[in-house]
Amino acid sequence: MLNRIDLSRADLNLLVLFEIVHDERHVGRAAEKLNLTPSAVSHGLGRLRRLLNDPLFLRTPKGVVPTARAMELASPIADVLARVRSVISTAEPFDPANSTRRFTIGAPDGVAAVFLPPLLAELGRTAPGIDIGVRQLLPAPGETSPERAWRSAFADLEAGAMDIAVIPSGHIPTRFHARSLYNEDFVLAMQAGHPFADDPTLEHYCEMKHLVVSFTGDPHGFVDEVLATQGYSRRIALTVPSFMFALAVLADTDLISALPKRFVARHAARFGVVSLEAPLPLTTFQLNAIAPRAAMMDAGLAWIFDLLAAKHECWG
Numbered sequence: 001m002l003n004r005i006d007l008s009r010a011d012l013n014l015l016v017l018f019e020i021v022h023d024e025r026h027v028g029r030a031a032e033k034l035n036l037t038p039s040a041v042s043h044g045l046g047r048l049r050r051l052l053n054d055p056l057f058l059r060t061p062k063g064v065v066p067t068a069r070a071m072e073l074a075s076p077i078a079d080v081l082a083r084v085r086s087v088i089s090t091a092e093p094f095d096p097a098n099s100t101r102r103f104t105i106g107a108p109d110g111v112a113a114v115f116l117p118p119l120l121a122e123l124g125r126t127a128p129g130i131d132i133g134v135r136q137l138l139p140a141p142g143e144t145s146p147e148r149a150w151r152s153a154f155a156d157l158e159a160g161a162m163d164i165a166v167i168p169s170g171h172i173p174t175r176f177h178a179r180s181l182y183n184e185d186f187v188l189a190m191q192a193g194h195p196f197a198d199d200p201t202l203e204h205y206c207e208m209k210h211l212v213v214s215f216t217g218d219p220h221g222f223v224d225e226v227l228a229t230q231g232y233s234r235r236i237a238l239t240v241p242s243f244m245f246a247l248a249v250l251a252d253t254d255l256i257s258a259l260p261k262r263f264v265a266r267h268a269a270r271f272g273v274v275s276l277e278a279p280l281p282l283t284t285f286q287l288n289a290i291a292p293r294a295a296m297m298d299a300g301l302a303w304i305f306d307l308l309a310a311k312h313e314c315w316g
Contacts, residue, residue, distance in 0.1 A: 011047070012084065013044070014044055014047060014048050014051065015077050015080060015081055016034070016081065017034065017041065017044045017045070017048065018048055018056070018073070018077055019074075019077060019078060019081060019160075020033050020034055021041065021045065021064065022057075022066055022070065022074050022159075023159065023160075023161075024063075025063045025064055025065065025066075026062075026063035026064065027041050027042060027045075027063070027064060029063075045057060052069070052073070054067060054069040054070065055067055056069065056070045056073075074159065075158050078158060078159060078160055079292075079294045082160075082292070082294045082295050082297070082298070083294060083297065085298065093299065094299035094300040094303060096126055096127035096130065096300075096303055097126065097127060098129065099127060099130055099300060100130070100131075101130055101131070101300055102130070102131040102132070102133060103130065103131075103132055103133070103163045103164070103300075103301070103304045104132075104133040104134075104135060104161070104162040104163050104164075105132060105133070105134055105135070105162065105163065105164045105165070105166065105308070106134070106135040106136075106137040106153055106156065106157075106164070106165040106166070107134070107135075107137055107165065107166040107167070108136070108137055108138065108167075108168070108243075109136055109242045109243050109244055110213070110242075110243035110244075110259065110260045110263045111166050111168070111184075111260070111263075111287060112134050112136075112166070113243065113244060113263055113266065113267060114260070114262045114263050114266055115181075115308065116132075116134065117266070119132070119307070119308060120132065122307060123307075130304070133162075135156075135161075135162055136242075137150070137152075137153050137166075137167060138215045140152065141215075141216045141218065149169070150165075150167045150169055153165045153167055153290075154173060154176070154290075157176070157290065157291060157292055157295075158175075158292055160295075163291060163295070163301055163304070164289055164290070164291050164301075164304070164305055164308065165289070165290050165291075166181065166287060166288070166289050166290075166308075167287070167288060167290065168184065168285035168286065168287055169285075169286070169288065170286045170288060172288060172290055175292065175293060176290045176291065176292055176293060177290065177291050177292070177293045177296045177305075178288045178289070178290045179288065179289045179290075179305070179309045180286060180287070180288055181288060181289055181308075181309060182262075182287055183284050183285065183286050183287070184260050184261065184262060184284065184285045184286075184287055185260075185261045185282065185284050186258045186259060186260060186261060186278065186282040186283070187258070187259065187261045187264055187275040187276065187277060187278065188200075188205070188256055188257070188258055188259075188275060188276045188277070188278050189246075189247070189250055189256070189257050189258075189259045189264050189268060189273050189274070189275050190250060190254075190255070190256045190257075190273065190274065190275075190276075191250055191251055191252070191253070191254070191272060191273060191274070192272050192273070192274050194254065194256065194274075195254075196208055196256055196276070197274070197276060200276055200277075201279055202230075202232065202279040205234070205256070205278070205279055205280070206227070206232050206233065206234050208234070208235075208254075208255075208256045209235055209237035209238075209254065209255050209256070210223075210234050210235060210236050210237060210238075210255060210256055210257060211236075211237065211238045211239070211240065211246055211249060211250065211253075211255040211256065211257040212236050212238075212239050212240075212257065213239070213240060213241070213242065213243050213246050213257070213259070214239040214240075214241070215241045215242075217239050218239070219236035219239055220236075221236075221258070222282075222283050223258050223280075223282065226280055226281065226282060226283070227280065230280065237255060238253075238255060243259060243260065243263055244267070246259060247259075247264075247267060247268060247271045247273050248271060250271070250273050251271040251272050251273055258278065258282060259275075261275070289305060289308055289309055291305055
């Protein structure tokens, strides 16, 4: 802990410098973002090292890497800066009608494609100057623990790489503010006139050629787990990395795929894709919007978070 003498010589800008260098992993790029010279950044790092009694960042041929101590400090420093920014932002109350802020929301593409249209429509009516960035979120490959499957999303939120995440998991660490949006069911999607529609039985389903959405190309999905419990299996003829791509493929092939119900309801018609209820019980996923509790002190972030949560009634 810093004592009173340390605080008297501490410079808040050094914490900002730490945050940028930690994110960029490169002194030159950090200097560009801070509008400083590389030598000024190096000088600031020297002051930080003396203040915190640790090398913090080690030089490599490709940039710098944080020490173990720097990795420990990254989250608390981000929290400190979030609180300071929140205090400063209260000097001028957040006004969505006149704001020109940009917010970044992370979600799997099948989820983002559902919440984005009504969210953008509402922003167009009430906050036309606000911009949105969407990041594709993916679970960790092969990870069975829900909390660990989305650990990269938690880390990106705490690092400030995005403001809000929407993930299909109810296992949210307590350091995050969470709001349940809806439970997502799955339906079977296929091109109009598909032969499965004439005989939608489990046996006929297993005889079909299937498409699975998998960023890694892994042909084993949650449907296979359900089938295995009933003594069935299926052929995965194709994997694709996104749900929207899946609709485009289904439109031109005889493949069949289990896709999120709300996503299909909003986007399938334009591809000539139809849906049916599955002849077996499919998993229901809980969708939660989450943000760091410290970051929710930002009035602007709290506003966009509440707006996102409120629009879930439009997503059905």
